[in-house]
Amino acid sequence: MPGAAPPPLLAVRGLSFARNEIPVFGPLDFSVDAGEALLVQGDNGAGKTTLLRVLAGLLPADAGEIAIEGQPAGASLRARAIAYLGHLPALKADLTALENLHFSCGLFGRRRGQLPGNALGMVGLAGYEDTLVRQLSAGQKRRLSLARLWLMPTPLWLLDEPYANLDLDGITLVNRMVQAHLRGGGAALLTTHGAYAAPPVRTRMLTLGGGAQTAALPEPG
Numbered sequence: 001m002p003g004a005a006p007p008p009l010l011a012v013r014g015l016s017f018a019r020n021e022i023p024v025f026g027p028l029d030f031s032v033d034a035g036e037a038l039l040v041q042g043d044n045g046a047g048k049t050t051l052l053r054v055l056a057g058l059l060p061a062d063a064g065e066i067a068i069e070g071q072p073a074g075a076s077l078r079a080r081a082i083a084y085l086g087h088l089p090a091l092k093a094d095l096t097a098l099e100n101l102h103f104s105c106g107l108f109g110r111r112r113g114q115l116p117g118n119a120l121g122m123v124g125l126a127g128y129e130d131t132l133v134r135q136l137s138a139g140q141k142r143r144l145s146l147a148r149l150w151l152m153p154t155p156l157w158l159l160d161e162p163y164a165n166l167d168l169d170g171i172t173l174v175n176r177m178v179q180a181h182l183r184g185g186g187a188a189l190l191t192t193h194g195a196y197a198a199p200p201v202r203t204r205m206l207t208l209g210g211g212a213q214t215a216a217l218p219e220p221g
C-alpha cells in the first residue's frame with residue numbers, strides 16, 4: 001500500500017509486571033519509532049530497570065503485548081533486534097578489552113563497516129586493547145560496554161542508566177552515540193532519574209510512579 005507508515009520499531013500494549021502480586025508497573029501503552037528516543041523517568045524503585053528487563057525478555061510480563069517492527073517479540077526476534085546495556089558491565093574480566101569486543105561480535109554479529117579496534121578508539125580506549133578488563137576502572141568498563149553496544153547490529157537499544165560512572169566527556173559520548181544510532185534508523189530507550197542531560201534527539205517521555213519515598217531525617221542529638 002503506497003504511503004503506508006511502517007510499524008513502530010517498538011510497540012507496547014497493556015504491559016504490566018507484578019512481584020508477589022504487588023504491581024511494579026503498568027498497564028503501559030507506548031511506542032517508539034525508528035529515529036526516536038524514549039526517556040523512561042522515575043524515582044528510585046519506580047520500575048525503570050524492571051521495565052527494560054521485561055522488554056529485553058529477561059523477566060516475563062504478567063500481561064500485555066510487545067511488538068518489534070509489527071511482529072510479536074519472541075526470543076529470536078529480540079535477539080536480532082535488541083541490545084541491552086544493564087547496570088553491570090557484563091564483560092569477561094579475564095579477557096582483554098579487544099578480546100571482549102571480538103567475543104561479542106562473534107556472538108551477536110557486527111554493525112556494518114565497524115571494527116572492534118575503531119570502536120575502542122571511539123570510546124576513548126585506544127591504547128587499552130591488551131588491558132585485562134579486571135584492570136579497567138568503572139568508567140573505562142562502562143566505555144568498553146558502550147563500544148560493544150556500538151558494534152552490535154541491533155536497531156533497538158535498551159540503555160539502563162547509560163550515564164552512570166561516566167565523566168562529562170563520557171556523557172557527551174553517550175549522547176553522540178545515541179544521535180548517530182538514531183540517524184542510522186535505530187531507536188533507544190534510556191532510563192534516567194531526570195538529573196542528566198538527555199540526548200539532543202527526537203524524544204518521548206514515559207514517567208513511572210510509585211518509587212521509594214524518603215522519610216524525614218531524625219533530629220540530631
Ligand SMILES: Nc1ncnc2c1ncn2[C@@H]1O[C@H](COP(=O)(O)OP(=O)(O)OP(=O)(O)O)[C@@H](O)[C@H]1O
Nearest residue numbers: 019024042043044045046047048049050051193211
Ligand atoms: N530482584 C528483585 N527481587 C525483588 N524485588 C525487586 C528486585 N529487583 C527490584 N525489585 C523491586 O522492584 C521495584 C522496581 O525496581 P527497579 O529496579 O525496576 O526500579 P528502578 O526504577 O530501576 O530504580 P533505581 O532508580 O533505583 O535504579 C522496587 O520496589 C524494587 O524493590
